[in-house]
Amino acid sequence: MFTTSSLSGTKPEQYAELAEQARALLHGERDRIANAANLSALIYHALPDLNWAGFYFFDGTELVVGPFQGLPACVRIPLDKGVCGAAASTRTTQRIDDVHAFPGHIACDSASNSELVVPLVHQGALVGVLDLDSPVHARFDVMDQEGLEEIARLFMESLG
Numbered sequence: 001m002f003t004t005s006s007l008s009g010t011k012p013e014q015y016a017e018l019a020e021q022a023r024a025l026l027h028g029e030r031d032r033i034a035n036a037a038n039l040s041a042l043i044y045h046a047l048p049d050l051n052w053a054g055f056y057f058f059d060g061t062e063l064v065v066g067p068f069q070g071l072p073a074c075v076r077i078p079l080d081k082g083v084c085g086a087a088a089s090t091r092t093t094q095r096i097d098d099v100h101a102f103p104g105h106i107a108c109d110s111a112s113n114s115e116l117v118v119p120l121v122h123q124g125a126l127v128g129v130l131d132l133d134s135p136v137h138a139r140f141d142v143m144d145q146e147g148l149e150e151i152a153r154l155f156m157e158s159l160g
């Protein structure tokens with residue numbers, strides 16, 4: 001049974017540790033749902049001050065909620081809506097200090113104040129996004145962004 005240990009050291013060291021745990025969790029498994037489910041749980045329990053962590057997958061038209069941890073969320077997000085839609089349509093990570101100041105932000109959980117959304121792209125095709133929400137304003141800095149982009153990369157790699 002996999003248990004998450006609390007991360008230690010500097011922030012980059014903590015993300016290196018998290019990436020190591022993610023690699024172990026994904027090892028030998030290519031199922032998208034299984035890997036997204038376990039990564040959501042890993043991230044949610046390892047990182048402080050999160051109220052939502054999970055995946056949205058692109059169905060060819062819009063984003064559809066996938067495995068996550070946190071309160072029930074909006075099921076479908078058009079690409080021209082919200083922080084998730086912005087990450088998906090521009091294919092660039094969205095690191096938002098104050099979601100209430102983001103035009104079109106979709107409030108799934110009123111507790112959310114900041115958000116980090118990493119696009120998932122495989123061989124030029126949009127697969128979805130990895131989305132993290134926090135009740136803390138400006139919860140995510142550039143080290144969080146780089147750390148979560150690495151986790152997203154490991155997820156994409158696991159799919160083969």
Ligand code: SME
Pocket residue numbers: 052073074077081082083084085104105106107108109112115131133
């Ligand atoms: N806030 C997101 C919607 C998804 S929830 O945060 C889980 C957005 O604006 O796209």
